[in-house]
Amino acid sequence: MEKFHDKYLLLNYIPTVLFTSLYIIIFFHHLSVPVVSGDWTHFYKPTETIFLYCGSSDNVTSPDGPRTWTGDINSEYFPLHQSQNKASINATSSQQPRDVFEKIPYMKARLSRSQFTYTFNLTPGQKFIRLYFYDSSYQNMDRSKAFFSVKADSFTLLGNFSTSLAAEASRQDTILKEFCVNVVENQNLNLTFTPSQDYKGSYAFINGIEIVSMPLDLYYTTATGATEFPYVGQAAGASYSLSNSKALEIVYRVNVGGAHISAGHDTGMYRSWSTDDDYLTEAIPSALPVNISLKPNFRFIHNYSAPEPLYQTARTMGRNAKQNQNYRLTWQFPVDSKFTYLVRLHFCEFQGEIKEHGNRVFEIYIADQIAEKRADVIGWSGGNGVPVYRDYAVMMESKANQNQQNRLSIALHPAPAWMTNYFDAILNGIEIFKVDSSGSLAGPNPEPQTTTPTTGRQFGDCVYVYALYSDY
Template identity: 30%
Template sequence: MWDCRELGLFLCALSILPLVCFSASFVPLDNYLIDCGSLANTSIDSRNFTSDGFYKNLLSTQQDVLANTSLKSVTSSGDSPLYQTARIFTSSSKYTFPIIKKGRHWIRLYFFPFAYQNHNLSAANFAVTTQNYILLSNFSVSKNPVMKEYSLNLTSDTLVITFNPSHNSIAFLNAIEVVSVPDELIADDASTLNPVASYSGLLTVALETVFRVNMGGPTVSSGNDTLHRTWVPDQKFLIQPNLASNFSNIGAVTYVNGGPTENTAPPSVYGTLTQMNSADDPRSNFNVTWQFDVEPQFQYLIRLHFCDIVSKSLNELYFNVYVNSWLAAKDLDLSTKNHNVLATPYYMDLIAAPSVSNKIRVSIGPSTLNNDYPNAILNGLEIMKMNNSISSLSGSTTVPLASASSGSGSGSKKVGIIVGVTLGAISVLVLVAVLFILCRKQRRLEREGHSKTWIPLSINYGTSHTMGSKYSNGTTASAASSFGYRIPFVAVQEATNNFDESWVIGIGGFGKVYKGMLNDGTKVAVKRGNPRSQQGLAEFRTEIEMLSQFRHRHLVSLIGYCDERNEMILIYEYMEKGTLKSHLYGSGLPSLSWKERLEICIGAARGLHYLHTGYAKAVIHRDVKSANILLDENLMAKVADFGLSKTGPEIDQTHVSTAVKGSFGYLDPEYFRRQQLTEKSDVYSFGVVLFEVLCARPVIDPSLPREKVNLAEWTMKWQKRGQLEQIIDPTLAGKIRADSLRKFGETAEKCLADFGVDRPSMGDVLWNLEYALQLQEAVVQGDPEENSTNMIGELSPQVNDFNHDVSVSAAQFESSSLDDLSGVSMSRVFSQLVKSEGR
């Protein structure tokens, strides 16, 4: 008589024989294929599933039912034979498999509920566990066939899989596989998305396959995969199918030594892809996005498969890859990943942090490095759930015990109670020990009383830096840490009174803004990202990147940021008077005088002019509006919110092609039509702000008559009639000098020109606003320019030659990227310009 292990070895030898004969690929040493409840063997895709009657010695149970009824009356002829029989368990039962080769193994469980005698399998509720992991808990199958696939690292000589029916319920199983997995299939290392870092230890993690998708191709059945995996088409996961197109060239796929093999994914996956449906339009700028339903609160291993079968030459295709709102790969060039060989498979493993969302979105989009038509590709995708901290792959932490209706059930319940009490006592002891250690550490830190420092964020999109809290003793935060530095989450909590809702001072697209105070008494504004916001990591990084490079009196300063605990938090200097918008309408604040409004516009223009000219490459704000112009206690204006900012065009380029972003009512119509961004897009938005300042009303107000809804359109009609004074803020009536109003209106009108080439630069806008202020403060006698109707066009040459007449030139005034010279009085400068002796 053979013992259990000898029987296992014999059966494994029998089951791998067909693979040895017909395939030169991976041959698993452990290869248990069982058709549960069947009286005969079943052949599926050239694999022989053995009747579990032959495997009876592997099954340990006191009560079970062999259900071998045919299901042809209730299923279609196309259903797999594996689902036509089942083994039903009325009490706790287990399979014990001898393991020849330790390491990672597939465990595939097949379930299909059907009515058998007095057992309704759709009503079954049960748990499935191994000696190390909870695979299923409170599990039931209502209608359709279900196959659950797990990948576990086995370290013992046996694998025990236990089926535990819930109280007064049953468990069932139609088929089971326990099969060795190639060692190289799951590497130990991967990259995390949030925070961006490297991850190791994946070899010991239990995985559940949630999705396995073939992009751009049909279903790949298990018979066409060396590891007998099934890949499903991607169409049903596409959010906007019209943005995607398919491509196939399976014969081009070339596997090279040292790279992925057919065990990674078959040629039928790497040889098909989904790409951008750009229709040969060089201006195409969009993402192709897939959405997948997942269980929240779990980490997920996301494997992206790539194979460039579309390019004709190397270094031709560059694209970006996103997972949720996180940039997973920037300017990905597959030819550099594959030994400079085209059509060579490549895959990328990424780990998504636990989230409250039940969705995972994967997107591909064009890179700005593309020299040809923009494109992006994806060939295949696998999403695998990772076990949580209690070694469970099930959302429920409860493992149902066996029924108490029998003696064995009562025994199981007693064992469960004993184990539960023991584990509970151990948990309490561990918790007490941890709390004791933490308390001692806290007391030590309080005694030492050291100040705290933070390591600055490495502004790049690679994975070389580790994001997370890196600070020395304690949690005190102060403004002395300087901007661009990471601040611990606990310090942000202290500064905002644990994000007290009564401290909220604003809500925007990124999230809520809280008033806060650091331990040194510095007032701050804390902008906390909303995980459900449409703005995400890209905006978070852009804001840090931009504000860490700029230093200007009229740009809001960034004090620090926090990216712990999946948070995206930005900490700015506090602007006491809030937004310009709030001082114009809707908040009941005192009305601003015309001089105050002009000075605020001048300050904002200085900040924008610096962005456009004070750096090696122009920076385009892309969201200029009154809500993004903040005021300090002295009503000095500072431009804020750089999450949408873009670096401007190269010297030999006229524009940047990019997706349209901004705010309705302020958006440059030329940018909207052509998706071509320039500094003049900011000029247009600023022109809308100028009219908003003058009229003190929203830029879009649907409650008004049709002709008044859009502020820009409405004011331009009155400006062209020469009757702008008819629509100004009533509180300014009779308080604006006619020449100042005319110059202000002409400046705003030029900003709103239909074509960017016809609009002034921010430098010209700045000088003309200063001139409007001079006209308001004093009447200039005998000035030939006083009655000009086109000062912008005539003033610019004077500005260009200004350094010949006075000591401060326009270029000197704003060009320095190191020092803020904006304190120079423009009133003083203009007093030289408008007086005869200054000419």
């Protein structure tokens, strides 16, 4: 069987000057996705969108979408006839956040030393709940005293949560927590904020609340109608079923090999997609193929599954066949132990030479355990330029002499020679969800980082390949 023939090796010999120019083009593409009117299609139209600017009486439109944020003062969502709500106060931040360009909804807050509740009358179905926090001083209150829990009806979303510790660990002063819950018919959604009883002088606060309806078959049931998927690390053939009685926390959403995709440039659900740079731990080398002219053919999954740009960029292992056989392209994600996680991996083969079943076959490892022995994107999707995703469940147990934090790894490695034409692997996107355990998603407060993000990482040369050279 032919291995890495001359068309593939062409990537080794692109002239230096031309390659430098291509690197500059894609480098800037990698840093930021340009906002061009008409280039972004919202394939999904939510039945409900609520953007609540807590502690404010104003209606403010933010440019990232755009989204109109409604103040919660005198709002139907914050009933003042409840005595506990009357005890809360409206506050303005003493300074502006450093790490975001858009200040809405971070400049105002609602806070209280006692419990308070927001009530939403919603249609039945799955909803995104996004909670916005800005670690700042309000009304001269000590921000280190902000320890509180958040419940969505019977689900505990956050417990003894500290915005100060979360901000210190992430080195960002704004925090977004994102969840999925199912709302049943004839039942309101109540979001309750309760100061912790474990800390003297504690208080609860919130800057912004976002609720967006999601398609019924986005996460709880797949686009193909499947309700079960492989349970990695369990007995052979074990599967996992995710019912809509479960709540999810979205812990990571990553555009692998591509640029940050903002909430306004999602498919209509206001999801944001980060770059993979902070999570890549082994890439010796890796390549970033790009095909910005690709118009993905969504014949296998829904066109709202992920934004089109996610399927126009990817990360592969690189052009050195021998080297690729001796390492795994690896990402690592800090997660809480003792929870099951749903891992969704997005794929799209857009390089011209990869067009048939068996051209590029590789192995997938999740949490150091084999998830796929014969991953074949063309075999799954049926063709080049056709997006597809695969779901896996994995239980993250705590290890000996380890605190409650763990690292969920995703690694790719070429399949044996008899299976594949090319010793390579590809990945376009990653989504990781924590699944509630006995009605709770609450984990420990994070520990502050003590090392730089690149400590312990192995990187080789990163090869950028423009659409003109999308063929191997």
